[in-house]
Amino acid sequence: MRLQLDMFAVELGAAILLQFETEDGIVRVLADAGEAKHHVDAKLAHAIDGFTEDNDYRDIHIDLMIGTHYDSDHLAGLVAIIEDPKVTIGEAWMPPVANDAAPKAGLVAPGDADYLALQFARDDGDAVLQRYLDHKADICVRLAAAEREGDEVRALFRFDEGDKASAFMSFSKARPGEATRPNRDFFEWHLEDANRTLGRDPGGHADEVIEDPWTDWAPDPLEVFAGPLPSSLPDLSKSWSSFRPDRAEVEAPALALIRRAAAKDAITATSLAAVVKALKARNVPIACRTIADGKPRPFVWSKADKRFVPGAQISAEGPALLLLGPSDSLVRKQWARLPIGDYATKIAYMDLPIEPITPSNQLSYILRVDYGEARILVTGDAGCVDFKPSTIGAYHPALIEALAPLDVIQVAHHGGMNAHFYRCLLAANYAAQESASFLLLSHATNDKHRPSSVFAKFIEEVRKDGDDVQLVFTSQPKDEKVRDFKALFAPVVGSPGSSGDVQMRFDQTGWTVTAHAVAAP
Structure with a gap:
């Protein structure tokens, strides 16, 4: 039982390829592909080489493609992959963002007919x-x-x-x-x-x-x-x-x-529409997924269907996905608070300035990926705001329980500000986890704002004697951003550099970092 994780260097974006070796062949999941200029499409063959011994680069099949959320720095690079004739795709999950420009936005709970991705897939999508x-x-x-x-x-x-x-x-x-x-x-x-x-x-x-x-x-x-x-x-x-x-x-x-x-x-809508148009041209099924409030939603690999199917009582025949967000109520909330222009005059009479409206980040998919004893958390730019039913209540226990233990964690929002994400990990008692774990970060080279001060405080909470937590970067951070935890950087494997793709493998012996270019500054 083997799996391989590749996190591609796409600066301030994200792109993760997961490959699972099963009895019936390789199962692949691609989450995001950064901006188009980073050409993740040109990196796929190299990532597959070495994991698939008989691959001849003429048959790259991605079983599930995920656009984690509504942002072009995660979506735009998917288009070239979809349009590549060497690549076939089983299914695509696009972000469940409802069309806030629709006349009835916010009056009823949104459904498939209201999601932008599925509207763009219609004949009148343009x-x-x-x-x-x-x-x-x-x-x-x-x-x-x-x-x-x-x-x-x-x-x-x-x-x-x-x-x-x-x-x-x-x-x-x-x-x-x-x-x-x-x-x-x-x-x-x-x-x-x-x-x-x-x-x-x-x-x-x-x-x-x-x-x-x-x-x-x-x-x-x-x-x-x-x-x-x-x-x-x-x-x-x-x-x-x-x-x-x-x-x-x-x-x-x-x-x-x-x-x-x-x-x-508007900028992101053009990227999402381009992705959907490419998927439609290749006849790839498109879905938008959500969870009931506070209730993780399992998807398991089905050999018969050759796809991830929902089912809490179905045994996995390969890797399994546990969807932790976004929730139905969060999708509805973000839909109802817009269109923003219609109540702009009200905001002018507020006593305090408002915070940035970033529903696209909050509506990120949050997925726990399980294969054997390996557990990986894929987060996009999530803030886990719907892990908490109210501002004064506790977190949903089932969602918090799903966050422990974790071997590999994609740090949400590139190590920047991300609402409840770090708090949720602490609530899951990540600080007490005894098994080794890896935190993956992708941000711009010498990023001005990342890793954030909130991330630094999180590291203060969770680090212990020894090296049970390791940090893995796709791009070099500034010295002042990581000065207090340089010892946690995973060793360089392969050629060192200011940026580089990350590769990790899991087998019966555990996790091994097989490619990591970024050393502590």
Whole structure:
């Protein structure tokens, strides 16, 4: 009984290939493939070589392809794999994100008919995508206009920083006009512009530190877009025109957070639609999976069906998957809280700025993969928020019990901020686990924000004398991010480098790291 795990170096993204040796052949599961530019498609054959002795690279079969969540840095690279004629795919699980642009969003519990992935797979999928993009574009246009009016009020009361304010405002004068058909460039512009309002590093991900938005910029307007945008939020204009800079300081960033979320939704929708279109062209069945609240959902490998089938009372004939999220209630909650543009004016009257809206991360698949005595946790960008039924209650016991013991853990959200993920591992008494375990991290080389301070505190809680916990990286972290736990880095195996694919194997003797390029800085 052997298995092999390959985690490909895709910078701030994720891509994991699992291969299981069974009596009837190799079973393969691919979870994500990073951005397209990292070409995971070109790495599959090498990952398969050595595990499958008779492979001739003309028959690469993936039994289950999983897009863990609604984010292009996990989905985009799947397209080239799907379109490769050498590759066949048994089934695909796409993220269960409901179409928040639909007229009845939030009024009833979403089902298969409401999931974006399954809507994109319909004959009118292109029209569904265009309506979705139009909806998100309308939100971006409306909020951009309101933000700019707030910026003007903020600038009036920034006398000591007038030069910075002028530079900030000059950037905003060149922006997409209403006549521009919304495309990826349109939404990339709005994403960058919203990040400037927030003072965020536009090259980051979903958990950057919000700094002073009046930092020095180098204005870089997109000259292809031009034209003023009229305000469609008169209540905000009235509030700001009453010389309430204190409100503008809160309201403009709050609106920028919403606009940023809408722009990211649109960008990711184009990636998801491309994946679904490729799957449909190859006649690959597509499913969106969820669990009942607090109840793990087993899927076992069936030799007869040659796929993972759901069934709590069925014996596994190979590897088994235990789905731990997302839950039905979380899917419904994220569906109901949007469309964000329809209640933007309400947010302007909140006393405190809101946190970033990142439902795509919270709706990540969380899977425990079992084969023999091996247990692997695949997490995407999960935050495990639905592991807790309420803010004051305890975690769902069945979900926590499923987290112990674990041999290999994909650290959620690239080692960044991830809500309840670390707390859930601690609740499962991971700190007391006596068997060896590996924490897998994939983030950008010399990442500015990862591993996060929360990850560092988690390591403080779980490390013990000896080397029972080892850290495995696909890219080099900064020295200051890992200074306190360098001793936990797994040894380099193979050629050292600032980045590299990770490979691990499991057999009757246990786990062995067979490829790891990144040493402690």
